[in-house]
Amino acid sequence: MSDVYRALGDPTRRQILNMLKDADRTQKEIVEAFDISQPAIKKHLTILLEENIVSATIQGKYRIYTLNQESLQIAYQEMLKYIGDLLDDQLESLKNYVEKGEERHDKS
């Protein structure tokens, strides 16, 4: 199921997404843009499909890959929200720092 971090966790996959940002592409076009083998690209595409970041349509012998823009946006929004939540409450954090710090002080 949709594991954003899995989908976006590999630089090749992120590059593929960059390609698809500009235009839909056949698998062949994607393969040609990289220095790795067709099966390797296929595996990346499979992961992107599994995580629903991309979809494919059949057109004759071609597979046309399309960026699922909404999913990608949601994916990034999820990560942004997570990181944002880690970030925002610095006052609260400072307060706890003082408290916890006291508990840990050398008592000898």
Next chain:
Amino acid sequence: MSDVYRALGDPTRRQILNMLKDADRTQKEIVEAFDISQPAIKKHLTILLEENIVSATIQGKYRIYTLNQESLQIAYQEMLKYIGDLLDDQLESLKNYVEKGEERHDKS
């Protein structure tokens, strides 16, 4: 190197970061909060350190882990920028869709 995707790619690591959001913690405190072994936690912390999402200070026999807010902020901004570009590209993408679509049409 700072690979945020690697750092955040594991749910246990995300939980650790959640803990550190509230307050700095010793490794011991983190270990106690989970059901997995101390060496397992240590490995997660090592990855978070490698990716510079967290830093550690020595205090006697304790290791105190702290969220590295600056790294997180940088990551946050990079992602924002990336997704911003994505949105900007949507019109361009639509234009290319029409063009590329033509090239691929059945010619028989």
Next chain:
DNA sequence: ATTACATATAACCATTTGGTTATACAATGA
């Protein structure tokens, strides 16, 4: 029908990941 091309799949390999248990090392406290 045969060939050529795009894609799919199988079998394999090395590395990384996420966990374990056992053990060593270092600081603290009695």
Next chain:
DNA sequence: TCATTGTATAACCAAATGGTTATATGTAAT
């Protein structure tokens, strides 16, 4: 000094990842 406590490290394991080559399949073109 000796036991305890917190951390580090080693050795191991299973599964996933990212790649390979070789080969099969499906579609199109001649």
